[in-house]
Amino acid sequence: MLTDLALNLHWTWNHGSDELWKRLDAELWQNTQNPWVILQTVSPRHYHRRSC
Secondary structure, rough: HHHHHOOOOHHHOOOOHHHHHHHOOHHHHHOOOOOHHHHHHOOOOHHHHHHH
């Protein structure tokens, strides 16, 4: 599900999901603004914990 969201180019102009990516890794989001980079960098265990 997060992969689908990250690869959907809708996020490039609609910033409604920005908070989700910030919650996973605020510093990385600030530096990249790229959800795919977040998913490739953050461990699945980390984003599972952050989503609960």
